[in-house]
Amino acid sequence: MGVVAMDGPSGTGKSTVSRRLATALGARYLDTGAMYRAVTLAVLRAGIDPTDAEKVAEVAERARLEIGTSPTSPTVRLDGDDVAAEIRGPEVTTAVSPVSAVARVRELLVGQQQAIIADAAAAGQGIVVEGRDIGTTVAPDASLKVYLTASAEARARRRTAQDAASGRVSTVDATLADVQRRDRYDSTRAVSPLRQAEDAVVVDTTELDIDGVLARLLELAGSRGLRTG
Numbered sequence: 001m002g003v004v005a006m007d008g009p010s011g012t013g014k015s016t017v018s019r020r021l022a023t024a025l026g027a028r029y030l031d032t033g034a035m036y037r038a039v040t041l042a043v044l045r046a047g048i049d050p051t052d053a054e055k056v057a058e059v060a061e062r063a064r065l066e067i068g069t070s071p072t073s074p075t076v077r078l079d080g081d082d083v084a085a086e087i088r089g090p091e092v093t094t095a096v097s098p099v100s101a102v103a104r105v106r107e108l109l110v111g112q113q114q115a116i117i118a119d120a121a122a123a124g125q126g127i128v129v130e131g132r133d134i135g136t137t138v139a140p141d142a143s144l145k146v147y148l149t150a151s152a153e154a155r156a157r158r159r160t161a162q163d164a165a166s167g168r169v170s171t172v173d174a175t176l177a178d179v180q181r182r183d184r185y186d187s188t189r190a191v192s193p194l195r196q197a198e199d200a201v202v203v204d205t206t207e208l209d210i211d212g213v214l215a216r217l218l219e220l221a222g223s224r225g226l227r228t229g
Contacts, residue, residue, distance in 0.1 A: 001027055001126025001226050002143030003117060005134035009183050009194060011155025012148035013205050014130045017213045022071035022128040024218060025226060028120045029071035032131035032138065035109050036100040037087035038065050038078045043099055050095040057104035069116065069127065088166065097182050101189040113138050126226065132186055135197030144224045145200035146217065154206045155179050
């Protein structure tokens with residue numbers, strides 16, 4: 001089936017629709033953002049300043065990540081610990097942008113991501129990969145590249161609802177400020193900034209629900225001859 005690259009800022013519904021798309025296509029699923037969050041958690045656990053690039057790189061080189069690629073039950077382990085819930089906390093969310101901007105961190109994780117993609121190909125399976133630099137850096141030869149977008153306000157509302165559903169306290173105003181901060185950070189970093197690949201299809205999810213987005217993605221996948229499971 002090949003690779004489907006799903007890029008875009010936070011709050012566009014990438015994770016949910018990517019998992020559902022992978023399930024529908026009978027493919028594996030990789031959340032690259034979870035990898036950056038896991039390294040960020042390792043940095044915080046080590047008591048390192050997330051803006052200290054040299055020390056952050058040292059932590060990243062020591063961290064042992066295990067990323068499960070089942071779209072129905074993806075897993076994230078850091079040094080043997082299940083951290084899937086912990087990496088979604090506010091401390092990690094605040095620190096992940098500076099950590100992910102460190103060139104050595106991106107070099108290490110992009111290498112791991114490309115190895116996971118190669119493993120899926122060797123097993124005769126496709127993979128849906130979501131993140132911020134998939135179509136431009138991680139998988140520039142992807143069979144289908146999609147750039148999901150939505151208004152900052154819509155993304156803030158979604159993120160706040162997700163937090164509430166997970167038992168995390170937040171407000172729309174605070175989340176909007178965080179969304180805008182991360183957009184600025186991710187789009188202006190020196191290494192692999194968030195941007196749309198030239199050959200990506202833009203899907204604006206502002207007025208679409210998850211089913212609507214998934215229907216559009218399946219239509220795009222079908223137009224590229226990607227098989228369904």
